[in-house]
Amino acid sequence: MTSTPLSPEFKLIAEWIHSKSRVLDLGCGDGQLLDYLIQNRSITGYGMEIDPQKNIKAVQRGINVIQSNLNSHDICDYFDEDSFDFVIMTQALQVVSRPDLLLDEMLAVGKQSIITFPNFGHWRNRAQLFFGGRMPQNKSLPNPWYNTPNIHLCTFNDFEDLCEEKNIEVVARTVVNSRHEPTFAMRFAPNWLGEIALYRVQRKS
C-alpha cells in the first residue's frame, strides 16, 4: 500500500519524529504519513479523519483511524493529557473553525505539536491583493474566496503572534517553497518568500 512516494512535506516532518514515539495525526487523510512512521520509526498512535473515502483507505492500510470532525472538540474527550509525544496537523490549521482552540487541544494531549500551513503573507499573495485588488488565487490557494475550505488563512507572523499570546514556544520552524525546498533567501525574509511553513511547538514550561 505504500506505492505512492512520500511527499516532501511528510519527509520533512518524519525527520522530527523520533523512534518509538506516540503520534496523533489530525486530518490523517489516507494514513500515508502514519504508515511511513510506523514502518520507519516504529511509532504507535492514531489518525483522525472526517472524509469517509480517506478513512476507508486508511483502514485498508491497517492504520488506526478514528473518524472525527476536528471542529467537534473530540480530541480532549478521546485522549488524556500528554497521551502523545507528537500531535501532527498538516495543511488543516486554516480550515478549522477555531484554530486557536484546536492548538490548545493539540498541546493538551501532546507534548509537542507539528503544524504545517500555507503562508498567506507570501509575496505572490500580497502582490495579487495589492496590485490586483482581489483575493489571491494560485497553486497553493486554488479556491475562489466564496468557496474555499481555507476560512482562517494566516501568515507566519500571525501564527507566531498567536503562539506568543498563548505562551507557546516555537521549538523549530522550517520554511519552504511549494516544492518543499528551503532557499537561501527565505532565511532572511521567510514571511515574504516562504510558501509553506512547518512548525514544531510546545507549551512553555
Place this chain on the structure above:
Amino acid sequence: MPMTDEIGIVTPQKLHVSTPLEMVSGVTLPEYDLMYETYGNLNADKTNAILICHALSGNHHVAGQYEGETAKGWWNGYIGPGKPIDTNHFFVVCSNNLGGCHGSTGPASINPLTGKVYGPDFPIATCKDWVHSQNTLRQHLEIDSWAAVIGGSMGGMQVLQWAIDFPDLIHHAIVIASAPKLSAQNIAFNEVARRAIMTDPEFHDGHFIEAGTTPKKGLALARMLGHLTYLSDDMMGSKFGRELREGKLNYNFDVEFQVESYLRYQGEKFATKQNFDANTYLLMTKALDYFDPAADFDNDLSKALAKATAKFLIISFTTDWRFSPERSHEIVKALLDNDADISYAEVDSQHGHDAFLLPNSHYEGVFRAYMNRIYNDFCRQRGE
C-alpha cells in the same frame, strides 16, 4: 466494485451439548442444542474462522437460502463470495442464541427434566452465557481462535463480551451500531414491549404453548414498538410522510396513515408468519437490559476492556437513536484509554438503527477494507 456472488443453498446444523452450562443467573442448564450455519471453508491452519453474533430478533440464518425458499439470510448483503465478509476467504459461523426460538434450546423447547415445554421457566440467558455457549461451538468445530467476531446491535454486545472474556480466542472484534450498556430510555422501551406481551390475555403467564395459543397481539405490539426504535424520523418522513391510505381522512380509528399500515404489517408478520416465540422476545430484551460488562469492573468500561487484546473496528450510524454514535464513542474512548488498536467509522445514513443491515457505500467500504486487512494479516503470517 468487486464481483459478488451468492452463497446459494445452505443447511442449518444442530450441535447437542451435554456438558452443563452454568449460567450467570445461577441456574445450570444440564444440556442444550445450538442451531448453527457455516459458510465457506475452514483453512488448513484454522486461521480464517469468523463468528457472527445475531441481534434481538435474528437467528443463525445469516446468509444464503434454504432449499425451496427464496428468502435469504438476514445479512446476506454482507456475507458471500466477493462481499465484505468474503466466503472465498473466510469460514463463517453463526449460531442461534440460547433462549432463541429457531432451533437452539429456548423457552419453546422441551425441558428434559420435566418432559414439558420450558415456557417461562427457561432460565434468562445473558450475553456472557451466549458467548460461553458459542465457545463450546468453537471447540466442537475445532477452531483454535476466531480471526474475527462480528455483530451488530445486540450482536455487537456479544462481540465486546467475547473480547473481554476470551481475549486469547479473538483476534479482531467488529462492533456495529451497538452500545456498552442500555440507557434508561432503552430499558424503558423494552419494558413497554414486555408489558405488551405479558398483558395479552393469551400470554397465560408464559404457558401459552401448553394452553394451545400465542399472545400474537402483544407480540405484534412489542414488535411495532421495537421497529419504531430501529427507524429514524428522517427515514419515516421520506418513506411515508403523512401519506394516507385512502387519500382522505375518515375521522375514525381505522388505519388511515401509511405509516400505521406499515407498522401493523411489521407487527403481524413478526407474530404470525415468523412465529417468534413471545418468551424468547422477553428473554432477549432482558439480556439486553442486563448487559453491562463494566459493572464487574467498578463501572469502568476502560477497566473492563483492559485485558482485551483484539483489534477493534467500531461502526455507528448518524441517525441511529437507539444506539447513537455517542454510545459508540463510549466504546471507542474506553479502547483508546487502553491504547488498543482501533478504528472507528461514523457512517452517514438516514436509516436509523436498521442501517447496519442495509446497503451503504461508506459502511461497505470500511467493512470490506477491514476484512481485507484481516485476510492479508493471516496470509502474511502464513508467508503467502
